Amino acid sequence: YFRFDYVDIRVGFKGDFAIPVRRYCGSSTPAPITITGQQYVYIQFFTDISVSRSGFRLQYTISGSSECDQLNLGGEPGSTGLIKSPNYPNEYPKNIECKYRISSSSSSNMISLSFLAFNLEPNIQCRFDYLQVFVGRNTTSGSVGKYCGTTTPSSITRRTRYISMKFKTDGSVTRSGFNVRYSISGSRYAMAGTITSPSYSCKLSQQR
Numbered sequence: 001y002f003r004f005d006y007v008d009i010r011v012g013f014k015g016d017f018a019i020p021v022r023r024y025c026g027s028s029t030p031a032p033i034t035i036t037g038q039q040y041v042y043i044q045f046f047t048d049i050s051v052s053r054s055g056f057r058l059q060y061t062i063s064g065s066s067e068c069d070q071l072n073l074g075g076e077p078g079s080t081g082l083i084k085s086p087n088y089p090n091e092y093p094k095n096i097e098c099k100y101r102i103s104s105s106s107s108s109n110m111i112s113l114s115f116l117a118f119n120l121e122p123n124i125q126c127r128f129d130y131l132q133v134f135v136g137r138n139t140t141s142g143s144v145g146k147y148c149g150t151t152t153p154s155s156i157t158r159r160t161r162y163i164s165m166k167f168k169t170d171g172s173v174t175r176s177g178f179n180v181r182y183s184i185s186g187s188r189y190a191m192a193g194t195i196t197s198p199s200y201s202c203k204l205s206q207q208r
């Protein structure tokens, strides 16, 4: 079955590389489906050379103020990926706020960001459109930089469990946005720690 006519719902990367999450055929109307945390959803309709029916009609809605968020990036040492502003390399939308979180498997790993492309509306204080980078799980504290304009930011490398980013745009002037590569390096095992014998104590004051 599914070899004749069907509809695929796909998420993630563009086009044929997107991951299929549902495949439909036949004549019973599928239940509503909710997809969360994805920037793209693709609907792909396949038909073969024989037997046609009336087809399909679907309605979609996009909800939430944060449909551009990507909070499950990262992984083990060796993991790498690209974070692009929405629509990149075309102009990003107005009035959006996107959050990104890169997680490494251990706080002894290193997370690196390198900026492959950068073009945001310029402002001396980055008051209009900006990308802000935080060392930490959230975009509330630990800011290490707020970037805008056309100067490509320097690479950022930190020994941390999390790096988060916030991309915010205002209601006018858009540019092509950014393309950032993240990578995680380190050992799969802890490279530092403290080991003590049972009942460990050492009083420096007893030294002469």
Ligand SMILES: [Ca+2]
Binding pocket: 121, 128, 129, 169, 170, 171, 172, 173, 174
């Ligand atoms: Ca703007």
